[in-house]
Amino acid sequence: MTFRRSIPSMLDQVSCTCPPITLTIAVVVYLVEIFFWVWTVAYNFVPGGVYTREHTDYLIGFVMLSLLVGFHLMKHSIRTYSFATFVNTSMPSKAIRLFLGLIILVGASGFVYRIQPNEYGHQLGEHKQFSAMVWTYHFGYDNRGWPSLERTAKLIEDTGADVVGLLESDASKPFLGHNDLGMWLGERLKMYVDFGPATKDHTWGSLLLSKYPIVESQHLLLPSPEGELAPAVVATVNMSGHLVNFIVVHMGNDRDDLDRKLQAEQLADNLANSKHPVVFLGYVTSAPNSRDYKHLTTVGKAKDIDSTDLERWCEYIFYRKLIRLGYARISHASLSDTEIQMAKFRIPDGDDYVDNDKIVKKPDGIPEHVRFNSRFGEYKDGHSYLPDHLFHMSTPKYFVQA
Numbered sequence: 305m306t307f308r309r310s311i312p313s314m315l316d317q318v319s320c321t322c323p324p325i326t327l328t329i330a331v332v333v334y335l336v337e338i339f340f341w342v343w344t345v346a347y348n349f350v351p352g353g354v355y356t357r358e359h360t361d362y363l364i365g366f367v368m369l370s371l372l373v374g375f376h377l378m379k380h381s382i383r384t385y386s387f388a389t390f391v392n393t394s395m396p397s398k399a400i401r402l403f404l405g406l407i408i409l410v411g412a413s414g415f416v417y418r419i420q421p422n423e424y425g426h427q428l429g430e431h432k433q434f435s436a437m438v439w440t441y442h443f444g445y446d447n448r449g450w451p452s453l454e455r456t457a458k459l460i461e462d463t464g465a466d467v468v469g470l471l472e473s474d475a476s477k478p479f480l481g482h483n484d485l486g487m488w489l490g491e492r493l494k495m496y497v498d499f500g501p502a503t504k505d506h507t508w509g510s511l512l513l514s515k516y517p518i519v520e521s522q523h524l525l526l527p528s529p530e531g532e533l534a535p536a537v538v539a540t541v542n543m544s545g546h547l548v549n550f551i552v553v554h555m556g557n558d559r560d561d562l563d564r565k566l567q568a569e570q571l572a573d574n575l576a577n578s579k580h581p582v583v584f585l586g587y588v589t590s591a592p593n594s595r596d597y598k599h600l601t602t603v604g605k606a607k608d609i610d611s612t613d614l615e616r617w618c619e620y621i622f623y624r625k626l627i628r629l630g631y632a633r634i635s636h637a638s639l640s641d642t643e644i645q646m647a648k649f650r651i652p653d654g655d656d657y658v659d660n661d662k663i664v665k666k667p668d669g670i671p672e673h674v675r676f677n678s679r680f681g682e683y684k685d686g687h688s689y690l691p692d693h694l695f696h697m698s699t700p701k702y703f704v705q706a
Contacts, residue, residue, distance in 0.1 A: 474509025
């Protein structure tokens with residue numbers, strides 16, 4: 305009862321104060337809280353971050369203390385004139401209550417409409433091939449700060465990717481708009497979603513989208529003693545009866561050497577211990593043939609989709625127990641700050657198979673179902689700086705038997 309009486313009393317007191325001063329104080333306090341929240345996650349890039357690392361508990365404690373102070377100040381000054389009319393207010397008539405109930409039912413029907421299980425009936429097809437994509441998504445905002453959800457959905461549709469790993473995808477934080485990117489993209493693209501670890505774990509987020517059911521998953525917080533927390537999703541996808549594992553991960557920054565070493569060791573274990581074919585879609589923050597790269601490919605028993613591509617630093621695609629068919633890099637065109645990488649694979653019929661080892665740069669002779677979408681242009685050397693998503697960096701490439 306004290307709590308319920310204190311809230312209107314606090315609002316009553318606020319209504320009697322000087323509006324410019326009250327609004328200024330409220331906005332300043334709100335902004336301080338928002339910036340503090342940024343400091344709890346981006347501690348590796350801001351001054352004083354060592355003291356705020358993962359400490360949203362400090363923020364929650366401040367908010368609760370402020371409320372307690374406000375309740376205490378109002379305890380002896382309960383005022384009633386602003387809320388006096390509440391005392392003798394009668395309940396709405398039966399007709400009004402029925403009308404309000406009808407509005408609630410109509411609104412709730414929207415949730416039923418969104419449940420469309422039959423929309424997810426994707427089949428692998430006779431060629432038993434699939435495509436995987438990794439992209440550092442930048443929280444659903446383009447390089448100019450505008451929301452990019454619909455443009456992102458259209459881009460993913462154009463790629464035709466069956467499985468998508470989106471990094472930097474946790475936009476559920478207040479300073480990123482409280483957006484559930486996985487829910488929106490999953491419904492828009494008719495794909496299954498797995499997101500993790502949770503927002504409360506102070507990471508930038510890893511998101512997995514799949515046209516095929518996700519039957520098992522783990523959300524990992526990788527060892528990060530020095531820098532920002534590294535998130536990973538390890539999931540098993542059922543592709544029309546064929547189980548394939550996917551690892552979607554954002555490793556630590558290049559300056560946090562110990563973090564990356566420990567993270568590479570744990571991820572290599574995940575790769576090596578995978579019972580099923582596995583695809584690694586990750587942000588490794590290391591050059592090709594570096595320590596962490598070698599650890600993932602040797603100890604993790606994984607192959608690089610294209611070991612001849614030495615012009616990489618962040619995004620990599622590794623695989624095992626699959627046959628590689630194609631590899632492409634697509635420019636970001638300012639929709640994010642990082643390019644898209646894609647790979648196409650075929651699931652072998654058994655353990656007795658031979659991987660494709662010859663690189664082909666021209667699509668002549670490559671089956672149509674293996675080729676990447678021509679909407680992104682043709683093979684191109686070097687970077688593409690045009691304001692459209694195009695192939696670049698000596699891709700697309702295809703792989704065939706020598």
